[in-house]
Amino acid sequence: MSHATQGKVSASAVRPMASGRVFNFSAGPATMPLEVLEQLQADLLDLRGGGAGILEISHRGELFEKILQESEDAFRKVGNISQDYAVLFLPAGATQQFGMLPLNFLADGASADYPDTGVWTSKAIADGKEVGKINEIWKGADFGYRRTPRAGELKTTPGSTYLHYCSNNTVWGTRWVAPPQPAAGAWLARDASSDIYAEPLDLKGCAFLYASGQKNLGPSGMTMVVIRRDLLKAPVRKLPSMLRYDEHAKAESRLNTPATFGMHAVGVMCQWILRQGGLVEMQSRAKTRSDLVLAAIRNSNGFWKANAESECQSFVNVLFHAANPKLEPLFLKEAANAGLAALAGHKVTGGMRASMYNAMPVEGAKALADVMLDFAQRNG
Ligand SMILES: Cc1ncc(COP(=O)(O)O)c(C=O)c1O
Known part of the structure; x- marks a missing residue:
């Protein structure tokens, strides 16, 4: 096998x-909590007594408006996320962010720092290189991916736009003991796909966080993006609307017909986390x-x-x-x-x-x- x-x-x-x-x-x-699965099972048949299930109602209707607001509220409450950040529910998994992040923020002639701590950062680096200049500032392969950088080991690049890191490396089972410090003037972007909401969220110094749903939050195919509002401006290059964070934010995560079930499931999962004690x-x-x-x-x-x-x-x-x-x-x-x-x-x-x-x-x-x-x- x-x-x-x-x-x-x-x-x-x-x-x-x-x-x-x-x-x-x-x-x-x-795995998901039985309680959450049972709630979703019931909501598939009849959401809030309306005679139709979550897969059947309009993403623009009043009931879904309420569901989405509840999901965002619960997600914010769990992570104690302030209104300084927008919360987006985006399609295409965390992998989509590997490309969208540099497409929106990495201008021609600029560069971004990426320590490579295994598989997912390697993929983020490869996609980043399709867009612009990526500085691979640490190579986990030299250490068999058995650890992340130690304090003082990382050499950041002066003038870089941002530093991207993955806080928990799902494939190799390593995590960062403390977040890296980007170069002066640069901001921090974090792939938190496997450790989001498995511990208290600290957004200090972090301007951009993304996480796929299918580990701690519920469904696959759904990505949560937490983005500091000052980054919600026109991207550094011309892009179709579905690739623009500012457009997703303006449309409240409904630029198209979105993954409504996943948006609801994240909310139900976050409410479960709150009931457990946060x-x-x-x-x-x-x-x-x-x-x-x-x-x-x-x-x-x-x-x-x-x-x-x-x-x-x-x-x-x-x-x-x-x-x-x-x-x-x-x-x-x-x-x-x-x-x-x-x-x-x-x-x-x-x-x-x-x-x-x-x-x-x-x-x-x-x-x-x-x-x-x-x-x-x-x-x-
Ligand atoms: C840390 C990390 N980043 C990114 C991804 C890719 O996520 P997706 O398959 O949702 O695109 C994964 C998937 O397991 C992951 O563990």
Whole structure:
């Protein structure tokens, strides 16, 4: 089986638990809270007693206006986002932002700084280079992508327009301990696709943040963009309207017929986060879950090895390998039999990856840690 196939929740390979659901460690689309799924299920058939479901009502109608406002309000409330920033719900995933960001802001003759911390930043760099001058100011490949830059290691470029970084590297399971400092006069752009709302949001010094939905926020195909209002002006070059942030902001994320279901789902997910106790609680759960899995690695007498260096270990993506990689397919099979799904690592890393976003119960991490230690004991 290829790694790509192993990563999927396959109905035949994974034995669900008595609840009928599995602990789903997929990196995204990822597990969602049952409560949220049930709310969305009901809203598909009948939204607020209007006799029509969320997929059926006009994006310009009064009811959807209210739904979208509620989603934005809940999203702002969770992250404590002030009106200094616009919040946009945009299509085409986080990948679309790799191109839109430089298209809007990187003028001819100017440059932007991009530390490369693995796969997603490499893609952002490649797309950025299609538009203008990208300074690759740090190369994670030199460190096997096992860590992010240390304090003082980054050399920014004087006169650069912005610095783009990815705060949590989903594929390699590393995170930045503190945000990078852009060059004087430059602003910070953050890809927060996998760590948004898994911890309190700090927008200090950050002018532009984007995150795809399918990890901590719900549906795929939907990207949240948080953009400081002073950046909402005509782009540095002529662009079609769908590629312009200022146009999306003017049209309140409805330049075209948007992904209405996704916009609603993000709101329902944010309301769930608020009911759970907000981001302090989300952070505490994320730490508990990752600590459980990391303790299993530490206590395995070298049977399991973590990928990331410990100071920049991600709280939401834990990558690990078996010291004897030949045992990994058997482990994945046994884990699937125990109802632990989608643990195969990304195709570029191999090994295992436990993605544990907001909706992963702490019991899921506990079950994984138990299975890891039991497997190590029997096969070590
Ligand atoms: C950190 C990061 N950035 C960007 C992306 C790309 O997101 P999308 O597939 O929604 O375009 C991903 C997807 O997993 C990601 O993890």
